[in-house]
Amino acid sequence: MEYLPNVLFVIALVIGIGFFTKNIKKLSRNIKLGKDVDVSDNKPKRWKNMARIALGQTKMVVRPVAGLLHILVYVGFIIINIEVLEIIIDGILGTHRIFAPLGALYDFLIGSFEILALLVIVAVVIFWIRRNIIKLQRFIKPEMKGWPKKDGNMILYIEFVLMLLFLTMNAADFQLQQLNAPHYTKAGAFPISQFLMPIFDGMSISSLLVVERTAWWLHILGILAFLNYLYYSKHLHILLAFPNTYYGKLKPQGEFNNLEAVTNEVKLMMDPSADPYAAPAEDAPEPEKFGASDVMDLNWVQLLNAYTCTECGRCTSECPANQTGKKLSPRKIMMDTRDRLEEVGKNMDANKGVFVPDGKQLLNDYISTEELWACTTCNACVQACPVSIDPLSIIVEMRRYLVMEQSAAPTELNNMMSNIENNGAPWPYNQMDRLNWVNE
Amino acid sequence: MSEELKVKTMEEFLAQGTQPEILFWVGSAGSYDDRAKKISRAFVKILNQANVEFAVLGPEESCTGDVAKRAGNEFLFQMQAMMNIEVLNGYEINRIVTCDPHSFNTLKNEYPSLGGNYDVVHHTQFIKELLDSGRLSLTGQEYKEKRITFHDPCYLGRANTVFDAPRDVLKKTNADIVEMKRHKKTALCCGAGGAQMFKEPEKGDMDINVLRTKDALETNPNIIATGCPYCNTMMTDGIKAHEKEESITVLDVAELIANSI
Numbered sequence: 001m002e003y004l005p006n007v008l009f010v011i012a013l014v015i016g017i018g019f020f021t022k023n024i025k026k027l028s029r030n031i032k033l034g035k036d037v038d039v040s041d042n043k044p045k046r047w048k049n050m051a052r053i054a055l056g057q058t059k060m061v062v063r064p065v066a067g068l069l070h071i072l073v074y075v076g077f078i079i080i081n082i083e084v085l086e087i088i089i090d091g092i093l094g095t096h097r098i099f100a101p102l103g104a105l106y107d108f109l110i111g112s113f114e115i116l117a118l119l120v121i122v123a124v125v126i127f128w129i130r131r132n133i134i135k136l137q138r139f140i141k142p143e144m145k146g147w148p149k150k151d152g153n154m155i156l157y158i159e160f161v162l163m164l165l166f167l168t169m170n171a172a173d174f175q176l177q178q179l180n181a182p183h184y185t186k187a188g189a190f191p192i193s194q195f196l197m198p199i200f201d202g203m204s205i206s207s208l209l210v211v212e213r214t215a216w217w218l219h220i221l222g223i224l225a226f227l228n229y230l231y232y233s234k235h236l237h238i239l240l241a242f243p244n245t246y247y248g249k250l251k252p253q254g255e256f257n258n259l260e261a262v263t264n265e266v267k268l269m270m271d272p273s274a275d276p277y278a279a280p281a282e283d284a285p286e287p288e289k290f291g292a293s294d295v296m297d298l299n300w301v302q303l304l305n306a307y308t309c310t311e312c313g314r315c316t317s318e319c320p321a322n323q324t325g326k327k328l329s330p331r332k333i334m335m336d337t338r339d340r341l342e343e344v345g346k347n348m349d350a351n352k353g354v355f356v357p358d359g360k361q362l363l364n365d366y367i368s369t370e371e372l373w374a375c376t377t378c379n380a381c382v383q384a385c386p387v388s389i390d391p392l393s394i395i396v397e398m399r400r401y402l403v404m405e406q407s408a409a410p411t412e413l414n415n416m417m418s419n420i421e422n423n424g425a426p427w428p429y430n431q432m433d434r435l436n437w438v439n440e
Numbered sequence: 441m442s443e444e445l446k447v448k449t450m451e452e453f454l455a456q457g458t459q460p461e462i463l464f465w466v467g468s469a470g471s472y473d474d475r476a477k478k479i480s481r482a483f484v485k486i487l488n489q490a491n492v493e494f495a496v497l498g499p500e501e502s503c504t505g506d507v508a509k510r511a512g513n514e515f516l517f518q519m520q521a522m523m524n525i526e527v528l529n530g531y532e533i534n535r536i537v538t539c540d541p542h543s544f545n546t547l548k549n550e551y552p553s554l555g556g557n558y559d560v561v562h563h564t565q566f567i568k569e570l571l572d573s574g575r576l577s578l579t580g581q582e583y584k585e586k587r588i589t590f591h592d593p594c595y596l597g598r599a600n601t602v603f604d605a606p607r608d609v610l611k612k613t614n615a616d617i618v619e620m621k622r623h624k625k626t627a628l629c630c631g632a633g634g635a636q637m638f639k640e641p642e643k644g645d646m647d648i649n650v651l652r653t654k655d656a657l658e659t660n661p662n663i664i665a666t667g668c669p670y671c672n673t674m675m676t677d678g679i680k681a682h683e684k685e686e687s688i689t690v691l692d693v694a695e696l697i698a699n700s701i
Contacts, residue, residue: 251549252545252548252549252599252600252601253599253600254545254549254594254595254598254599254600255545255549255550255599256509256510256550258514258518258550258553258554259514259518262514262515262518263554265515266515266518266519266522267522270523290514291512291514318626320629320631320648320652321642321644321648323628323648323651324641324644324645324647324648325643325644325646326641326642326643326644327643328642370642370643373639374644375634376594376629376631376632376633376634376636376648377510377594377634378594378598378629378633378634379594379598379599380594380598380626380629383598383626396510396512398512399511399512400512400513400514401512402512403511403512403513404512404513404514404515409511409512409513410639412638412639412640413511413635413638413639416507416508416511416638416639417508417511417513417516420503420505420507420508420516420520421516424468424501424502424503424520425468425471425472425502426468426503426638427468427472427473429471429472431499433471433472434466434471434472434497434498434499434501435447435471435496435498435499436471437466437470437471437472437477437480437481438445438447438481438484440477440481
């Protein structure tokens with residue numbers, strides 16, 4: 001029975017990490033449903049972007065208040081993980097504070113974790129107030145109703161509780177150290193949790209042990225649970241921000257890709273020796289679909305973008321269409337893409353890994369044409385995203401489908417395009433009059 | 441007609457057996473739109489003044505296809521691009537200048553992979569070159585102590601990170617350059633991009649150009665400067681919506697410079 005806690009701990013760890021691995025595999029499978037895209041170029045620049053934007057949080061601090069608070073939570077998250085490492089080793093080996101022999105360094109580490117934990121609590125409380133009391137515009141947009149709002153708050157509650165458990169555990173531990181309880185060697189500095197100690201005044205060692213062990217277990221089980229919550233929430237960005245910034249667009253923002261399938265056809269059309277009446281060869285592959293009407297038509301970086309989005313809404317708050325009351329919200333484009341991709345993934349899970357058409361698609365069932373046509377392609381959303389997501393590329397890909405596969409552009413745009421075809425200008429003027437401006 | 445402009449076509453250069461220093465890509469707006477034609481004329485006035493040997497394509501120029509591409513018509517875009525590339529490569533064009541940031545963006549970024557490789561500059565960059573090299577100097581004091589605010593065109597600024605050239609050029613007019621709260625990377629779009637110029641906006645509670653003009657009005661300017669024919673139209677309409685057309689004018693950087701020669 002002596003090893004029961006160790007065994008239980010290992011079981012919890014294996015279940016927690018196992019389940020997480022399963023979800024990561026699903027995530028990876030879903031992302032790979034996207035079309036291939038070559039992003040193998042310019043590796044040094046890509047690493048630099050990742051270091052600067054994801055690790056260095058450079059785009060977060062464009063908005064200083066949210067940026068600085070976010071850095072607190074982010075640094076807290078990363079550094080407190082060192083403590084989680086100790087907890088895991090202790091849990092497996094049945095030891096207590098195995099890093100304690102580090103002495104002064106250990107005191108310094110534990111002390112800093114405590115200060116960070118407090119700062120995280122402060123940041124999380126302010127975040128909660130911004131979402132629920134101040135109700136910042138970008139957090140109460142229509143696409144945030146229901147689950148996204150709950151999800152956002154849930155993450156804050158979990159982080160708050162985890163930090164509180166960490167401090168409670170330390171406070172009880174420190175009290176036990178003072179009472180010379182067996183196994184509780186004097187180690188660590190407790191600049192924050194010492195203020196919690198009066199709660200434990202007069203408690204017996206056995207009650208304190210219960211408090212300390214309960215907080216310790218809930219803390220680590222909470223972390224494992226949170227790890228597994230990620231896949232179901234908008235919070236995946238804590239992992240995916242790194243690959244996403246690595247694979248982010250390197251070209252000038254104004255440069256849209258040229259569709260290769262179109263290039264081939266246009267070249268054929270312009271080739272004077274090509275036979276316009278030639279029937280396609282017997283073994284010719286099915287002509288490629290132009291643009292995107294569903295998630296499988298997007299490329300995998302765009303799908304990675306969708307999973308990375310943490311719904312902060314900076315894109316939407318910078319969008320000129322959204323600011324003037326149009327339906328378009330770049331954040332919603334990303335949320336819809338992810339929701340549809342999840343739906344496709346679940347469909348595959350239920351059908352032995354094969355997608356069975358469900359009569360639905362990203363276009364119309366999720367994203368309306370009204371949203372797509374409201375975009376000015378100004379790149380404000382791309383500029384605003386702190387993790388290099390490109391909602392504009394999805395909008396353009398869907399416009400391509402509407403125009404090239406369905407001829408479903410707004411009438412005025414169809415007129416404009418036929419003018420270009422007929423006169424070489426978007427207006428109905430004679431091409432021979434192109435130089436009239438010189439003498440007017 | 442105000443004054444005689446010297447404009448030669450590529451065809452004429454070819455007949456003479458010479459190559460121009462630069463090709464002026466006029467663009468559809470610059471060729472046909474009444475307001476934008478004035479910008480083309482102002483820019484040519486500058487080129488003439490600085491004795492720049494430039495050419496235009498005239499009837500051989502066709503729409504770059506940019507607006508079709510933004511609307512999703514990749515076919516039409518690539519057809520236009522390849523036709524234009526055939527003409528440009530036929531004339532062995534190396535350097536292109538244009539007053540339209542949309543043409544600038546597509547010629548510079550999207551033509552290369554289709555076989556069109558040119559050194560493309562926006563007219564504000566070219567004017568800066570002329571001023572910096574001393575080929576052009578300004579003596580006019582037309583805008584001295586006037587307040588000018590510059591609206592960044594999306595496809596010049598954010599899309600291609602050209603922020604300084606237009607501002608550097610404007611400073612040469614001795615005007616007071618005042619910045620809007622949102623400028624450079626965070627500048628708000630005028631509302632014309634992405635083919636919006638050619639359609640009615642979707643349902644909303646305001647037009648984008650009216651909102652952007654509000655940004656400009658907050659700087660209390662005498663003049664709103666732009667570097668894009670479409671922004672020019674949008675801001676001019678915005679000024680009318682705010683009933684400020686009596687006190688504020690919208691001018692292209694080229695016009696401000698042409699008036700300062």
